[in-house]
Amino acid sequence: MTKIIFVYGAENPAARKLIEDFYRxxxxxxxxxxxxxxxxxxxxxxxxxxVTAFMINPADISSVKKAADYIREKEGHLDILVLSSEKRxxxxxxxxxxxxxxxxxxxxxxxxxGVFKTxxxxxxxxxxxxxxxxxxxxxxxxxxxxxxxTVNYAYHMSLASINMMLKIxxxxxxxxxxxxxNYCWDEDENGKRLIMPARDYILRDFxxxxxxxxRSEENRLVMRDSFHREIPW
Amino acid sequence: xxxxxxxxxxxxxxxxxxxxxxxxxxxxxxxxxxxEWKQLEKTKALYPKQLFLIPLDVSDTESVKRAYSAVxxxxxxxxxxxxxxxxxxxxxxxxxxDTFNVNALGPVRMVETFLPLMDKGMKRLCFVSSEAGxxxxxxxxxNFAYCMSKTALxxxxxxxxxxxxxxxxxxxxxxxxxxxxxxxxRKSEVGIYEPEETAVCAFSQFVGDRGWEDALVLTDVNxxxxxx
Ligand SMILES: NC(=O)c1ccc[n+]([C@@H]2O[C@H](COP(=O)([O-])OP(=O)(O)OC[C@H]3O[C@@H](n4cnc5c(N)ncnc54)[C@H](OP(=O)(O)O)[C@@H]3O)[C@@H](O)[C@H]2O)c1
Numbered sequence: 444m445t446k447i448i449f450v451y452g453a454e455n456p457a458a459r460k461l462i463e464d465f466y467r468x469x470x471x472x473x474x475x476x477x478x479x480x481x482x483x484x485x486x487x488x489x490x491x492x493x494v495t496a497f498m499i500n501p502a503d504i505s506s507v508k509k510a511a512d513y514i515r516e517k518e519g520h521l522d523i524l525v526l527s528s529e530k531r532x533x534x535x536x537x538x539x540x541x542x543x544x545x546x547x548x549x550x551x552x553x554x555x556x557g558v559f560k561t562x563x564x565x566x567x568x569x570x571x572x573x574x575x576x577x578x579x580x581x582x583x584x585x586x587x588x589x590x591x592x593t594v595n596y597a598y599h600m601s602l603a604s605i606n607m608m609l610k611i612x613x614x615x616x617x618x619x620x621x622x623x624x625n626y627c628w629d630e631d632e633n634g635k636r637l638i639m640p641a642r643d644y645i646l647r648d649f650x651x652x653x654x655x656x657x658r659s660e661e662n663r664l665v666m667r668d669s670f671h672r673e674i675p676w
Numbered sequence: 677x678x679x680x681x682x683x684x685x686x687x688x689x690x691x692x693x694x695x696x697x698x699x700x701x702x703x704x705x706x707x708x709x710x711x712e713w714k715q716l717e718k719t720k721a722l723y724p725k726q727l728f729l730i731p732l733d734v735s736d737t738e739s740v741k742r743a744y745s746a747v748x749x750x751x752x753x754x755x756x757x758x759x760x761x762x763x764x765x766x767x768x769x770x771x772x773x774d775t776f777n778v779n780a781l782g783p784v785r786m787v788e789t790f791l792p793l794m795d796k797g798m799k800r801l802c803f804v805s806s807e808a809g810x811x812x813x814x815x816x817x818x819n820f821a822y823c824m825s826k827t828a829l830x831x832x833x834x835x836x837x838x839x840x841x842x843x844x845x846x847x848x849x850x851x852x853x854x855x856x857x858x859x860x861x862r863k864s865e866v867g868i869y870e871p872e873e874t875a876v877c878a879f880s881q882f883v884g885d886r887g888w889e890d891a892l893v894l895t896d897v898n899x900x901x902x903x904x
Contacts, residue, residue, distance in 0.1 A: 537839045538784070538787055538791070538835065538836045538840060539788050539839075540788070541788055541789075544737055544781055544785060547781060551828075555824065556772055559769065559772065587830050590831070593838045593839040594835070596784060596832060599831050599832075599835060600776075601828075602831075603811075603831035604831075606811050606827065607809070607811050607823050607824045610814040611816055611817060611818065611819070611823060614814065614815060615817035615818070675812075675904070676810075676811035676812050
């Protein structure tokens with residue numbers, strides 16, 4: 444069945460690929476490009492002619508609203524909201540190097556408030572649809588348990604905070620019938636046989652699966668990668 | 677005499693931690709954020725040689741630098757740094773940033789500013805986090821700003837741990853329990869623990885050694901470990 448999908452953070456490689464996959468599969472796809480990335484807009488226009496791409500400034504909620512209003516006008520509802528936010532500081536090294544705290548704040552605002560505003564703005568449209576799904580394109584290094592890195596504070600703190608945001612939304616919205624996908628992607632995936640590519644993971648209705656184990660997944664928030672491995676928080 | 681610096685020490689858990697360290701004979705630098713609140717000054721009168729009050733706003737880089745200069749004027753070695761200062765706010769976008777700035781970025785500012793004093797000491801970094809930062813245990817349906825700030829703090833501590841544990845630093849990540857403290861602006865009537873109770877437990881975890889320093893664990897007032 445054709446889905447109405449909005450992909451926010453379309454300049455990130457995994458989001459770009461998803462837009463192309465969804466488009467090829469015949470879904471009606473809209474793209475939100477953040478970070479003033481004109482090349483992405485051009486690439487989407489070239490490769491996916493029917494995809495409407497919006498330039499979104501996460502600092503300016505009116506740009507998010509504009510995209511939501513457009514989709515409401517055209518489609519009346521939204522089925523799936525896919526989010527991606529991967530901004531990093533230009534120089535964010537090890538502890539002790541003395542960080543640029545203002546830049547960390549800006550990056551956190553861009554990543555975390557950007558996703559927060561987008562979910563809040565699109566919730567009414569998602570409520571009007573039947574699928575009611577929120578997906579986040581994540582990275583395994585957002586796991587506080589697993590992370591082995593020593594640099595990129597703004598980026599890591601943003602992703603960990605977004606995991607918490609999704610958990611709170613899960614608690615609030617799952618009783619309304621919302622479902623969530625928190626998918627970790629990796630550049631290393633290229634050329635490998637993936638057990639669960641992002642497109643499949645995000646579209647699949649686990650609550651329809653014959654196996655209880657899969658169905659039960661809808662009732663907790665999990666973070667999984669393309670090999671369907673569960674990643675701890 | 678061993679030395680400790682505690683942020684957000686005017687009242688609540690921070691102030692009671694100050695008392696525990698003073699009673700145990702430590703030299704204590706108490707970060708003072710609200711000079712109009714006189715409790716620290718009363719304590720100073722009781723321990724004039726052991727307690728130093730340091731004006732400190734952990735969300736302000738210049739204030740943290742000035743605090744460093746004031747402490748470095750008095751001592752060459754800081755043994756323990758306790759990042760306790762914390763705020764809770766509503767869920768507006770501004771509050772998301774403000775809460776992050778104090779609760780998560782404040783400790784990053786403090787640690788990297790004070791590291792030069794810590795390299796020759798006990799090398800212990802303590803952080804007052806919260807169950808509210810645990811994604812596994814999260815049960816709330818709002819309170820985004822506070823919960824996200826504590827998750828961000830836990831992540832920042834992980835990154836610091838990855839860098840500094842190989843250099844001999846040890847870490848304490850502490851959840852004080854539900855405390856009858858002043859986070860809402862006045863002394864809370866609800867809560868499970870008095871600040872004194874959780875401070876005593878915090879003190880024993882902060883000064884005591886562990887046989888498992890290579891693991892970063894969030895522990896609470898009952899010495900129970902929490903998942904991230
Ligand atoms: N109370 C609980 O149930 C609970 C549960 C879990 C974790 N915690 C954590 O425990 C820690 C201590 O909190 P508490 O319960 O003792 O609350 P509290 O009584 O409010 O103590 C926190 C102290 O930090 C100060 N502070 C605020 N902003 C600051 C800044 N920018 N720089 C320096 N100091 C600042 C506060 O001053 P103001 O009063 O002027 O803001 C206050 O004196 C916090 O990190 C909190 O998140 C508390």
